[in-house]
Amino acid sequence: MKRVVITGMGALTPIGNNLNDYWANLKAGVSGAGEITRFDTSKFKTHFACELKNFNLEDHIPRSESRKYDRFTSYALVAVEEAVQHAKIDFETLNRNKIGVIWGSGNGGIETFTEEMIDYVKREENPKFNPFFIPKIIADIASGVISMRYGLRGINFTCISACATGTTAIIDAFNYIRWGKANMIITGGSEAPITAAGLGGFTASRALSTNNEQATTASRPFDKTRDGFVMGEGAGALILEEYEHARARGANIIAEVAGGGMAADAYHLTGTHPEGEGAFLGMNEALEDAGITANDIDHINLHATSTPIGDQSELIAVERVFGTEPNLKLSATKSMTGHLLGAAGAIEAIASIKAIEDGTVPPTINTKEVDEDWDKKFDLTLGKAQAHDIRYAMSNTFGFGGHIATAIFKRFE
Known part of the structure; x- marks a missing residue:
């Protein structure tokens, strides 16, 4: 293809x-x-x-x-x-x-x-x-x-x-x-x-x-x-x-789309599956589509809307897919932009691509006391942006009705 x-x-x-x-x-x-x-x-x-x-x-x-x-x-x-x-x-x-x-x-x-x-x-x-x-x-x-x-x-x-x-x-x-x-x-x-x-x-x-x-x-x-x-x-x-x-046409190529995965929670009208079942499937589908493994991902822009169940279930799914990969940096940019609903995936894809281009992971702001000690398992990029060499970035988005969509972007080579 x-x-x-x-x-x-x-x-x-x-x-x-x-x-x-x-x-x-x-x-x-x-x-x-x-x-x-x-x-x-x-x-x-x-x-x-x-x-x-x-x-x-x-x-x-x-x-x-x-x-x-x-x-x-x-x-x-x-x-x-x-x-x-x-x-x-x-x-x-x-x-x-x-x-x-x-x-x-x-x-x-x-x-x-x-x-x-x-x-x-x-x-x-x-x-x-x-x-x-x-x-x-x-x-x-x-x-x-x-x-x-x-x-x-x-x-x-x-x-x-x-x-x-x-x-x-x-x-x-x-x-x-x-x-x-x-x-x-x-x-x-x-x-x-x-x-x-x-x-x-x-x-x-x-x-x-x-x-x-x-x-x-x-x-x-x-x-x-x-x-x-x-x-x-x-x-x-x-x-x-x-x-x-x-x-x-002599275009300036910014990055490459590596793969995408879609799935469904098949669980609840508005809530996410407590074990992140759909997110787990969607991320794995995206990795398979890109022809890479979990270890290749350097950064994830999380869906992370700041809802009690949603944030928890996404990190459970991330742990299921990635373990506690030390090089993986996560961030939740909705802490800054709010949730743009149907436009969220678009502006977060842009954030992921800019992170690759700039070698910078944007921060997760406003988070003072992390629930369930997730910060001991993952680098959530709390409070301040971090320089990071990013070859592959993943962007997660989930929607009411159990819709799951994950895209992977790659540094252009």
């Missing part, structure tokens, strides 16, 4: 509105959490999230265009444009019939859906919907809009696997390219869930932290006092390209 490389990336996150700022703030251990500014949270148990900072959409997309999109689609366009520029792509010189888009979003246009339903109820005498209602809410619209923006006529679809979505999209793109079905695919994920419906729904499912007094440090993976995840928003985009195609 064909080799697949990464030639461009773009990031729009709560700790950086572009790739360079995102990576710099990851290394510096910056928290993106704070009071929600977009709507009144007084009726909710949780009052904070990881919102974008100092971001003006009209600096990127004219209002006349963006009004047709939900926020998640606009976020996708911003991140993709950075990735296209980063990859130095001139689509006019390429076969756009062989360039596709595989994008992910877990919630789609939840903000539009919420606002339109509220508005509909208020219009007692003349209830009606915005003509853009359906195109704004459907989760596949971002991939369609991206293809229209650049005139790309290749493979085009959206995958949804809850919080594993971003990684699932990357693995799908990887597979289609190595099977020879595309020369290049724009992939990743976007999410705009910080809405009354998003906050209320995740609070009702007891998934969110309610530590309002310590919002900036509430995302604390593995800590004995962790009480749930912190919701985040944004997008991550990657340009995946067939190796010979990248070489032929």
Whole structure:
């Protein structure tokens, strides 16, 4: 099968509105959490999230265009444009019939859906919907809009696997390219869930932290006092390209996709298997797909959302796969970005690739007292980034419904 490389990336996150700022703030251990500014949270148990900072959409997309999109689609366009520029792509010189888009979003246009339903109820005498209602809410619209923006006529679809979505999209793109079905695919994920419906729904499912007094440090993976995840928003985009195609156009190759694994917990609607059964299978599948062993992995970007059961079950699975490998460095970047749900796998793939490129493992912040003495078994990269020679990096993402997706990235050689 064909080799697949990464030639461009773009990031729009709560700790950086572009790739360079995102990576710099990851290394510096910056928290993106704070009071929600977009709507009144007084009726909710949780009052904070990881919102974008100092971001003006009209600096990127004219209002006349963006009004047709939900926020998640606009976020996708911003991140993709950075990735296209980063990859130095001139689509006019390429076969756009062989360039596709595989994008992910877990919630789609939840903000539009919420606002339109509220508005509909208020219009007692003349209830009606915005003509853009359906195109704004459907989760596949971002991939369609991206293809229209650049005139790309290749493979085009959206995958949804809850919080594993971003990684699932990357693995799908990887597979289609190595099977020879595309020369290049724009992939990743976007999410705009910080809405009354998003906050209320995740609070009702007891998934969110309610530590309002310590919002900036509430995302604390593995800590004995962790009480749930912190919701985040944004997008991550990657340009995946067939190796010979990248070489032929003189692209700068950043890293290589080595393998991917997907599995299922088959256990619970929202909870992970207590023994990490799906995570264990997914990581082993990814290792087998990459043709390497557990000893080859130098770094894992963990799913680690800061939920009591989820963090525990993931580390149990890691121990089952890796033992207590002394050279393996783990980190939980959601401690900084919060949980971007369907976009989490995309921005964490970018973090993994930058870790390889930069020889630096970003830290796990906010964790003061590690539960179950996991820090005696693993290097969790607590508090401060660490220099580390990384040839292979693994990125884990898990989602409601028991979805498991693990991707492995490799230093380009």
